[in-house]
Amino acid sequence: MSLAAEAFVSQIAAAEPWPENATLYQPLKEDQILLSDSASSLAVQTFLRMCGLPVEVSCRANAEYMSPSGKVPFIHVGNQVVSELGPIVQFTKAKGHALSDGLDDVQRAEMKAYMELVNNMLLTAELYIQWCDDSTSAEISRPRYSSPYSWPLNHVLAYQKQWEVRRKMNAIGWSGKSLEQVYEDVSQCCQALSQRLGTQPFFFNKQPTELDALVFGHLFTILTTQLTNDELAEKVKSYTNLLSFCHRIEQTYFKEPEREGQSSRHSKGALP
Amino acid sequence: MGLLFWCSFMKTNMAEPALEVLCWGGDWGLPSVQTDSLIVLSYGKFADAKIAVKSVDWTWRTITASVPQLHFEGTTRINADFELTAKQGADTMAYIALLEEKLRPALLHSFWVDPENYANLTRPWFTSHSPFPLNFFVPGRQASLALSRILLTKAESPLLNITEVEGKIYSEAKECLNLLSHRLGNFPFFFGNSPTSLDAFVFGHIAPLLKAPLPSAQLQKHLNQLENLCQFCNSILKNYFIDSMAERRNDCKFSILSSFLFSVSAFLLGSPTAPHDSVDANLQKLTQLVNKESNLIEKMDDNLRSSPQHRPHSHKNSALA
Numbered sequence: 001m002s003l004a005a006e007a008f009v010s011q012i013a014a015a016e017p018w019p020e021n022a023t024l025y026q027p028l029k030e031d032q033i034l035l036s037d038s039a040s041s042l043a044v045q046t047f048l049r050m051c052g053l054p055v056e057v058s059c060r061a062n063a064e065y066m067s068p069s070g071k072v073p074f075i076h077v078g079n080q081v082v083s084e085l086g087p088i089v090q091f092t093k094a095k096g097h098a099l100s101d102g103l104d105d106v107q108r109a110e111m112k113a114y115m116e117l118v119n120n121m122l123l124t125a126e127l128y129i130q131w132c133d134d135s136t137s138a139e140i141s142r143p144r145y146s147s148p149y150s151w152p153l154n155h156v157l158a159y160q161k162q163w164e165v166r167r168k169m170n171a172i173g174w175s176g177k178s179l180e181q182v183y184e185d186v187s188q189c190c191q192a193l194s195q196r197l198g199t200q201p202f203f204f205n206k207q208p209t210e211l212d213a214l215v216f217g218h219l220f221t222i223l224t225t226q227l228t229n230d231e232l233a234e235k236v237k238s239y240t241n242l243l244s245f246c247h248r249i250e251q252t253y254f255k256e257p258e259r260e261g262q263s264s265r266h267s268k269g270a271l272p
Numbered sequence: 273m274g275l276l277f278w279c280s281f282m283k284t285n286m287a288e289p290a291l292e293v294l295c296w297g298g299d300w301g302l303p304s305v306q307t308d309s310l311i312v313l314s315y316g317k318f319a320d321a322k323i324a325v326k327s328v329d330w331t332w333r334t335i336t337a338s339v340p341q342l343h344f345e346g347t348t349r350i351n352a353d354f355e356l357t358a359k360q361g362a363d364t365m366a367y368i369a370l371l372e373e374k375l376r377p378a379l380l381h382s383f384w385v386d387p388e389n390y391a392n393l394t395r396p397w398f399t400s401h402s403p404f405p406l407n408f409f410v411p412g413r414q415a416s417l418a419l420s421r422i423l424l425t426k427a428e429s430p431l432l433n434i435t436e437v438e439g440k441i442y443s444e445a446k447e448c449l450n451l452l453s454h455r456l457g458n459f460p461f462f463f464g465n466s467p468t469s470l471d472a473f474v475f476g477h478i479a480p481l482l483k484a485p486l487p488s489a490q491l492q493k494h495l496n497q498l499e500n501l502c503q504f505c506n507s508i509l510k511n512y513f514i515d516s517m518a519e520r521r522n523d524c525k526f527s528i529l530s531s532f533l534f535s536v537s538a539f540l541l542g543s544p545t546a547p548h549d550s551v552d553a554n555l556q557k558l559t560q561l562v563n564k565e566s567n568l569i570e571k572m573d574d575n576l577r578s579s580p581q582h583r584p585h586s587h588k589n590s591a592l593a
Contacts, residue, residue, distance in 0.1 A: 109451035113366035120369040171417075171424040192362035 012080065014094045019078050022055045024048075025063045026073045031147045032061060034140075035225050036126040041073040043085055043217025048075075049253040050208045051097040061148035089210050099209045107204060111211050114196065114203070118211075121189035122218045124174060125182050129232065131165040133179055136228050187235045190219075194239040201248065208249075215242075216249045297327040297401060300483040303513050305397065307379065311476030317512040318467040360463050364470040367455070367462075370448060375477055377422045378445030378491055381438065382481065384418035388488040446494050449478075453498040460507065467508070479505050 026041040027033040033041070041057075048055045055075060060066065067074040067083045074083030075091075082091045092098065100111060130141045145161055146154030169175045174182075193215060202208045203215070219242055223233050237243060293316065295309030303325070304310050316323040356364070383394045398411040419434065426437050452474060461467045462474065478495065482505050486492055495501060 105451075105454040106457070109455045110363065110366065112451060113363070113370040116373045117366040117369035120373055168424045171421040188365065192365045195358040195362040196366075198359070 011094075014096070016078055016095075018053050018092075018095055018097070020054060022053070022075060022077045024055045024057050024073050024075045025060055025066060026057065027063045028059045028061055028148065032144055033059075034130055034144060035221060035227070036123060036130060037064075037072050038225070039123070039126065039218040039221040040071070040085065041217070042221055043214045044073050044075070044088055046216050046249065046253060047085065047089065047099075047210055047213035048092075050099060050213055051092055053092065053097060085210065085214060099207065100204075102207055103204060103209070111204065111209060114193070114211050115214055117189060117192065118214050118218060121185055122222075124169075124172070125186045125189075125232075126218070126222075127165055128169060128174055128177070128182050129179070129227070131162050132169055132175065137162060139228055183231055183235055186232060187238075190236055190239050190242060194242050197241055197245060199241065201245075212245075212249065216246055220246050220250065292324045292326055294326050299397065300480075300485065301509065302479055302483050305480055305484070307376075307476045307480060309476075310479055311472050314467075314475050314508060314512065315469055315472035318469075318472060356463060356468055360468075364468065367452075367470055368473050370451070371473055371477055374444045374448035377426055377441045379477060379481060380418040381422060381441060382486060382489070382491055383484070384415045385422065385434065386488060389486050390415060392487050393484065442491060445491055449491075449495055449498055449501065453501050456500050456504060458500065460504070471504075471508070474501075475505060475508050479509070 024041070024044060027037055029038075045055070045057065063072050063074070064070060068081055069083045071084050074081055075088060077091070080091070082088050089098075100108060103111060129136055131137050142158040142162065146158040149157060166175065177185075197203055202212045204211070219236055222236050223243075223246065225233075227233075293309075293312055295304050295312065296306040298304050302310065303313050313323070313325065382389055384390055395411045395415075398414070399407040402410045422437060422441065423434065426441055456462060459465075462470045478501060481492055481495055482502060484492075
């Protein structure tokens with residue numbers, strides 16, 4: 001969104017309280033959604049639960065095309081549509097719900113820096129593994145991504161998405177990396193997160209913030225998703241405080257009996 | 273980020289000058305005009321490594337090599353991060369990610385995509401520093417790489433046009449600079465009193481923006497308002513790059529600090545002093561206070577801004593065209 005449009009939306013957002021029928025859209029959970037999208041979607045769901053805002057999750061095959069920015073997930077609140085965690089955080093702040101108000105400037109700078117680290121490293125690594133690694137791409141990503149469509153559209157869309165992601169990897173310099181290097185980067189990122197978390201319950205001690213939601217979304221999805229091999233999950237598992245962090249957040253915010261956001265054939269269901 | 277780990281994984285005994293860095297040359301008071309080269313050079317200085325710097329200007333390496341490059345013989349280790357705790361190391365990674373994601377696109381845009389800057393500053397400089405016939409297409413190639421990077425990472429489907437992305441990347445960059453300024457506060461470096469890899473990264477990104485005489489420079493104006501970041505850059509230049517500054521005497525422009533350095537290096541090397549005696553008193557006071565308490569630095573900065581010598585660069589490009 002342009003800056004003027006953003007300011008306008010914030011003003012409109014501030015006018016009304018959070019409605020009961022807010023909806024979050026993501027691709028089909030059983031067959032279509034991929035690791036990176038699932039992680040982003042879980043992060044947003046966690047954030048909204050932390051704020052205590054009710055939202056219903058709706059799975060659509062064309063969620064990516066409905067989204068205003070082309071990225072999932074997006075939420076439909078009242079008569080506005082907002083996509084991606086960053087704008088959603090701003091949107092909820094305009095409505096008067098914010099998790100990071102208690103932080104001072106230096107802490108807020110740190111929080112933003114760590115969120116960028118997660119986006120830069122974890123999300124990019126997830127995209128790389130899904131689309132630039134040939135075996136994962138052929139066995140998992142392309143079939144899943146194109147599952148709602150019939151031939152020949154499924155081939156066209158899958159290859160188009162793969163080409164787009166590879167172009168982006170090229171532009172940021174990741175196409176020269178090998179899979180081992182990517183796993184190493186993920187490990188470094190997890191080490192940094194683990195050191196920052198230490199023994200605290202959340203990243204900024206007592207209160208959860210959007211950083212906690214984002215980290216939980218990515219780590220939980222990595223731990224519970226079946227890929228061609230388990231190496232990514234193993235890298236995360238080696239940091240015990242991150243594992244207990246995920247357990248804690250799952251227990252606190254997702255303890256309904258059905259656990260609708262978590263289980264699917266693609267995922268292994270429960271945390272190890 | 274690869275540079276960071278690259279540097280810390282080499283093993284050495286630090287006495288031998290076994291390292292050679294190939295990078296773009298310097299101008300505008302900087303040892304190198306390119307961000308990555310600056311990062312490597314400043315990291316090397318912080319870690320007290322003996323580095324031989326070779327410029328790739330006017331060589332064919334401008335097209336075949338992706339600079340900067342590090343060549344080393346035997347085994348070498350450089351590490352400026354000995355004293356960081358684990359948490360500070362984690363913070364370093366996070367802030368580097370922030371810089372790459374938020375500030376780098378706007379820097380690329382300012383130097384390579386913005387038409388006025390590109391035509392009047394960047395392309396002439398790189399053209400004049402590349403050999404024939406590379407000077408015809410090296411700058412163009414860099415510009416298109418920069419543009420594609422910005423569009424692919426920042427432009428989402430309704431923002432396919434570069435002009436719409438501009439507003440977004442500049443506001444993110446300004447926010448990033450504000451965050452860095454908050455984090456730096458009144459300290460000389462990001463982690464206490466000695467510089468680390470994070471300082472090298474921040475310096476590498478900010479210094480070209482601060483020093484380059486950009487014709488259309490909204491981000492530069494914003495940076496100039498953040499006094500602690502400007503102090504940070506200038507103190508690193510003064511403390512770590514004095515020798516290379518003396519060599520580039522002829523290219524150095526009108527910053528007061530550089531003329532002070534002329535007199536310092538002239539005194540040490542015995543060559544004729546620069547004719548700026550009238551500002552020496554101000555300059556000596558300023559540089560002494562850079563090493564003292566932070567509130568005194570701010571006071572002197574206010575005085576300096578009202579003095580007539582402190583003007584923004586009115587740089588003539590004729591030497592570079």
